[in-house]
Amino acid sequence: MNAYADSMKVDTQSVIIDSFPVQQMELPNKQRRRIGLYLILAALDAAAIALALALASLFLFHDAIGWQSARLTGIIVPLFVAFALSQRAYSVESLANPAKGALRSVLSLLFATGIALMMLHQVGILHVFNGWLVAYGVGLALPLLMLSRAGMRFVSDWALQRHPVSELVIADGISVKGAAHQLVVNAHGAGLAADLSNPMMLDRVGQLFKNVDRVTIACPPEREESWTLILKGAGVSGEVRAASPALPFSTEPVDIFGDRYAIFRQPTIQEVALKRLMDLAVVVPMIVFFAPLLIAIAIAIKVDSPGSILFVQERIGRGNRIFRMYKFRSMRAEQSDASGNVSASRDDDRITRVGRWLRATSMDELPQLFNVLLGSMSLVGPRPHALGSTASEKLFWDIDRRYWLRHACAPGLTGLAQVRGYRGATHHSRDLENRLASDLEYMRDWSLWLDAVILLRTFGVVVHRNAF
Secondary structure, three states, X not given: OOOOHHHEEEOOOOEEEOOOOHHHOOOOOHHHHHHXXXXXXXXXXXXXXXXXXXXXXXXXXXXXXXXXXHHHHHHHHHHHHHHHHHOOOOXXXXXXXXHHHHHHHHHHHHHHHHHHHHHHXXXXXXXHOOHHHHHHHHHHHHHHHHHHHHHHHHHHHHHOOXXXXXXXXXEOOOOOXXXXXXXXXXXXXXXXXXXXXXXXXXXXXXXXXXXXOXXXXXXXXXHHHHHHHHHHHHOOEEEEEEOOOOOOOOOOOOOOOOOOOOOOOOOOHHHHXXXXXXXXXXXXXXXXXHHHHHHHHHHHHHHHOOOOOEEEEEEEOHHHOEEEEEEEOOEOHHHOOOOOOXXXXXXXXXXXXXHHHHHHHOHHHOOHHHHHHHOOOEEEOOOOOEOOOEEOOEEHHHHOHHHHHHHXXXXXXXXXHHHOOOOOOOOOHHHHHHHHHHHHHHHHHOOHHHHHXXXXXXXXXXXXXXXX
């Protein structure tokens, strides 16, 4: 039985949680389960094609693993997977509608076969392959693909609880009765509020949204704008609907699998996977390469002043969730500013001798490579800020409410703002506004190519006049 069963009211349509600590309401990660299902589907599709060609070869040549079937399998299967990915044969829509997924797989096989034959013709070896082998192989593969999709429907229903996406409804002062697959949370009972001046509150909301695919927020009109900024900053697809407490409220989205009515589009699985692979491909060799330097710096810090080697500080990360960021300690331990209320100055007497050199060369940031390795940060993204960061004696989010939007993606070791020179202390509001504009521009224009360009440009600003 779930830990919060005693606090739930269950009806025939939905699960409604009136009052329960957000920290204990972690939802199942359906995205991770979907990825597992996609991998299984891809493996079954590839196996179906290979089996069909093997059976065709056995029928024609009495040899299931003939050279023709083996070579055709090696050519057609990779092409099929590429077409299937582009045709979204492995997607939420395909899991929700197995018939549509089967059709996309069939079309992908036909495209892959056509391209394979054209390639063989172009290199002048098409004539060495038996035409009936191709015809029988493809003819057998088509029903096998549809059969595997039909069988996977039962596995998918079991793994995803009969609905491919995890949906959450937050009822903020509105009476809500959700659909059977939706979890409805009473905002007041769960201690949630649309408070943009409270990072701890936004962390609570972000923790609740952690494994959610789509969020619908029902609230009075006066709180619609605040909830919209919170939802965008959390990086979750969904919508905010202003409603009257006196009228019935429908939680069913107009277009559940589209982006037309969503105020934020989540990055696709392919985009997330490619960015993560890029992070790992760079950060693992960097950690190995810099290992002697990391050890030397650690020894120098320990010899220079008493205290810990690392300075660990809470920062605002993806989805407005708070995480622990690592840096080499550059200040005297008893004077370190854990909340980040006071920005370092050029002649700051809190900075140690080793720390001044580390800050000037940006080497105090090297331990964040381990944040990237653990996934709490990315190589490129908006730089994470301390909770007490200020400019013109105002907290960052009091200067511009759009500040929270920059947390829709993972924070970065470097970013567009940094390579443009917007780094160091934030004495004036303009210092924060320049960084925020660059961060929002990065999120709008993101691509792997942009990440690569920013990484290359970072080497030119490692030593900077504002690094102190």
